[in-house]
Amino acid sequence: MSASLRFFNGFMIKLTCVILAISLGVGFSKKSSAQTTIDLANPPRSLNTTPMPVKVVDAYPRLRIARPIVLTGAGDGSGRLFIAGQRGRIFVIDASDHDVERADLYVDLSKRVAYKDRENEEGLLGLAFHPDFQKNGYFYVYYTSSQRPHLSVLSRFSALNEDHGDANTELKLMEIQQPFWNHNGGTIKFGPDGFLYVALGDGGKANDPLGSGQNLSTLLGSILRIDVDQPSGEQPYSIPPDNPFVGKDTARSEIYAFGIRNIWRMAFDSKTGDLWAADVGQNEWEEINLIRAGGNYGWNLREAAHAFTLGGSGAGPRPDLIEPLVEYPHTDLWGKSITGGAVYRGSRTPVLDGYYLYGDYISGRLWALKYDSVTATVTENRPMIWDNLPVFTFGQTDDGEVLMSTMSGGGRIYRFTQ
Ligand SMILES: [Ca+2]
Numbered sequence: 004m005s006a007s008l009r010f011f012n013g014f015m016i017k018l019t020c021v022i023l024a025i026s027l028g029v030g031f032s033k034k035s036s037a038q039t040t041i042d043l044a045n046p047p048r049s050l051n052t053t054p055m056p057v058k059v060v061d062a063y064p065r066l067r068i069a070r071p072i073v074l075t076g077a078g079d080g081s082g083r084l085f086i087a088g089q090r091g092r093i094f095v096i097d098a099s100d101h102d103v104e105r106a107d108l109y110v111d112l113s114k115r116v117a118y119k120d121r122e123n124e125e126g127l128l129g130l131a132f133h134p135d136f137q138k139n140g141y142f143y144v145y146y147t148s149s150q151r152p153h154l155s156v157l158s159r160f161s162a163l164n165e166d167h168g169d170a171n172t173e174l175k176l177m178e179i180q181q182p183f184w185n186h187n188g189g190t191i192k193f194g195p196d197g198f199l200y201v202a203l204g205d206g207g208k209a210n211d212p213l214g215s216g217q218n219l220s221t222l223l224g225s226i227l228r229i230d231v232d233q234p235s236g237e238q239p240y241s242i243p244p245d246n247p248f249v250g251k252d253t254a255r256s257e258i259y260a261f262g263i264r265n266i267w268r269m270a271f272d273s274k275t276g277d278l279w280a281a282d283v284g285q286n287e288w289e290e291i292n293l294i295r296a297g298g299n300y301g302w303n304l305r306e307a308a309h310a311f312t313l314g315g316s317g318a319g320p321r322p323d324l325i326e327p328l329v330e331y332p333h334t335d336l337w338g339k340s341i342t343g344g345a346v347y348r349g350s351r352t353p354v355l356d357g358y359y360l361y362g363d364y365i366s367g368r369l370w371a372l373k374y375d376s377v378t379a380t381v382t383e384n385r386p387m388i389w390d391n392l393p394v395f396t397f398g399q400t401d402d403g404e405v406l407m408s409t410m411s412g413g414g415r416i417y418r419f420t421q
């Protein structure tokens with residue numbers, strides 16, 4: 004056999020293998036992909052999709068707070084619930100007082116905060132209490148500045164006394180220029196490691212026109228992780244030494260994960276420490292992710308587990324792009340804008356223990372998702388029946404109860420019960 008014929012035969016064998024593989028539906032790239040995303044609208048038979056036997060009820064039937072965007076305890080053992088309105092006022096109630104009619108004003112930051120209904124992704128977007136709040140009185144706010152257009156500010160404020168925050172104690176940690184009004188992210192959370200995690204959107208408009216999602220030299224389109232307890236020279240925070248991009252030339256060392264479009268919203272599981280983040284899609288798909296250090300979550304090459312080509316050439320599945328755990332399509336049955344929730348760790352509704360509760364802002368639907376961390380698979384995604392109002396945000400009390408809010412009807416807060 005001549006060399007050229009051997010080459011030809013070898014080539015034909017390879018070609019036959021490739022054709023066979025394609026006809027069998029064996030994608031080479033699929034094998035190397037870290038996980039398989041479940042399309043919730045077309046799930047495997049093994050996924051439990053039966054309705055969750057819980058009721059969604061008014062947590063505080065007499066209370067109304069305009070655009071209640073953050074619902075959180077302070078971790079200070081006081082049993083209080085802090086409710087931040089998007090226009091910049093932060094209120095406080097006794098979380099267990101379900102008959103409360105009026106919330107007390109904790110601090111009014113509305114002069115510093117820009118919010119307009121026609122630019123409704125701005126305003127006060129994040130509030131988190133320092134893990135040692137009881138001792139140091141520090142709380143952190145992420146908001147859109149009223150001083151300059153489209154400027155996001157991350158600041159620390161101090162408590163004036165037990166009942167009030169002091170608006171005149173602002174220490175600005177970070178200012179982030181926003182190219183457009185939308186996609187400002189805005190969830191801020193302290194992790195179990197004591198560092199502050201900040202979810203930033205891609206900066207806005209459609210298609211990620213500046214390519215922020217895949218660009219490690221901009222903070223936009225990423226989740227940051229910073230140490231607010233150690234200043235670094237002039238900078239009022241420092242970089243945890245084990246941040247994934249420390250020492251990498253062109254990357255901002257604040258970045259913990261990237262390839263993000265607009266996380267709305269994220270939460271740590273208080274038991275496992277897992278960081279759950281729902282990233283809002285653009286035209287076709289919504290997605291839920293577990294966030295890993297250094298992870299690239301795909302935007303704007305991928306929209307959930309699909310190539311996104313409106314912002315460039317897009318990408319098929321790639322080992323370096325982390326696919327979401329689950330996705331759902333833009334249909335009336337599912338929704339068009341995911342609102343990420345929290346993992347239930349309360350005691351009042353034991354049937355919900357360990358479920359990640361989330362919803363959709365447009366369809367108003369709610370679901371309870373169960374993830375098995377041993378097999379790294381989603382085993383349940385069960386609807387929770389309620390009034391289908393816009394699902395604005397989720398929050399959690401210090402004892403692990405999950406709350407949810409809508410801005411409809413003057414701003415109402417809900418809880419989950421059996
Ligand atoms: Ca923006």
Ligand SMILES: [Ca+2]
Pocket residue numbers: 262282290300301302305306307325327
């Ligand atoms: Ca993604």
